[in-house]
Amino acid sequence: MNQSLPTPASPLKIGTRGSPLALAQAHETRARLGAAFDLPAEAFEIVVIKTTGDDRALIDADRPLKEIGNKGLFTKEIEEALLDSSIDIAVHSMKDMPVEQPEGLLLDCYLPREDVRDAFVTVGGKPFFELRQGAVVGTSSLRRKAQLLHRRPDLKVVEFRGNVQTRMRKLAEGVAEATFLACAGLNRLGLDIPRVAIEAEEMLPAVAQGAIGIERRAQDARTKRMLEAIHHVPTGKRLAAERAFLAALDGSCETPIAGLALLEGNEIWLRGEILRPDGSECLVDSARAPVAQGEALGRELAERLLERAGPGFFEFQG
Numbered sequence: 001m002n003q004s005l006p007t008p009a010s011p012l013k014i015g016t017r018g019s020p021l022a023l024a025q026a027h028e029t030r031a032r033l034g035a036a037f038d039l040p041a042e043a044f045e046i047v048v049i050k051t052t053g054d055d056r057a058l059i060d061a062d063r064p065l066k067e068i069g070n071k072g073l074f075t076k077e078i079e080e081a082l083l084d085s086s087i088d089i090a091v092h093s094m095k096d097m098p099v100e101q102p103e104g105l106l107l108d109c110y111l112p113r114e115d116v117r118d119a120f121v122t123v124g125g126k127p128f129f130e131l132r133q134g135a136v137v138g139t140s141s142l143r144r145k146a147q148l149l150h151r152r153p154d155l156k157v158v159e160f161r162g163n164v165q166t167r168m169r170k171l172a173e174g175v176a177e178a179t180f181l182a183c184a185g186l187n188r189l190g191l192d193i194p195r196v197a198i199e200a201e202e203m204l205p206a207v208a209q210g211a212i213g214i215e216r217r218a219q220d221a222r223t224k225r226m227l228e229a230i231h232h233v234p235t236g237k238r239l240a241a242e243r244a245f246l247a248a249l250d251g252s253c254e255t256p257i258a259g260l261a262l263l264e265g266n267e268i269w270l271r272g273e274i275l276r277p278d279g280s281e282c283l284v285d286s287a288r289a290p291v292a293q294g295e296a297l298g299r300e301l302a303e304r305l306l307e308r309a310g311p312g313f314f315e316f317q318g
Helices: 020-037 051-060 078-084 142-151 163-171 183-189 223-230 233-248 289-310
Strands: 011-016 044-048 089-092 107-108 118-122 135-140 156-158 178-182 195-196 213-218 257-264 268-276 282-290
Touching: 011 020, 011 078, 020 044, 020 089, 020 183, 020 213, 020 223, 044 289, 078 107, 078 289, 089 282, 107 223, 107 233, 118 163, 118 183, 135 163, 142 156, 142 223, 142 268, 142 282, 163 178, 163 183, 178 183, 178 223, 213 223, 233 268, 233 289, 257 289, 282 289
Parallel strands: 011 044, 011 089, 135 156, 135 178
Antiparallel strands: 089 213, 107 213, 118 178, 118 195, 257 268, 268 282
16 A cells, blocks of 8 residues: 555645645645655645636736636646646635536545635725725625625725735725635635634625635546545535535626535535626525535525526626
8 A cells, every 4th residue: 555655756746826825725735645644745746837817817917807718717727737647636726616627537625624704805904894985895706796786886896816915015005995805815824914704694705715625537546545535524515515506507707606505413504695797686595405415405506596586697787
């Protein structure tokens, strides 16, 4: 068994994007694998892969992500490296992942989920309800924009992308008075930035927010065995329901969708939300089922919301 484990001479290659958060997630994966199999850090090699989305996001920094492309922009090159065996596993932020994997790849390992909440960030640490009428808020997330405008249609929302440091600089320069960041990302980066965490009851998070997923080749038996040792089963059950909900809604970065599953004893409780892109309407529903029926629950909840929404719900209303 030990002969099949990676060594410093023949390391397991971990593919990742090069952002500070992506690297932190890759390092967490390496640390968990190392601890599970009593391996040194040198038995793993972190391989940084630049994606089309990284390049396009820099070139088109002021354009909404939905105009640049879909979620696959940030995974295509990494998955190609996985398929051609340039890397052995790929580490992803699950809220950025498409609901379907390329043939030959599997996504069935999740690390323990971090804080799922959104963080509201201003230069002075002002809470959301104290924003003045007509204040400017920056975000690149259609979900956050729609949720914000649904509650405060008086606010002006502007495109706001970049890493945490870039967004904080933009706030200091007055590009916007406030923005949103994921609590999970701030926690993983160890950044002590003044913020107000928004409870899920007030602002339902993105599907799979706060979760790290590890993708592998379907036929790679050694990697399968290694990842089974660090897979967090409760997170996997929650994401199964949430991603089935997203898949049934045909979710992408172009549709404002939120969802969160919680385990309560032998049951799973799933809350879902869809919004018009301009925030003018928000449909919310929830349901419970035995944990083993999580995926079916996700599909059922999506169908209920779609039936209430009717055709054209996601289109902008002029």
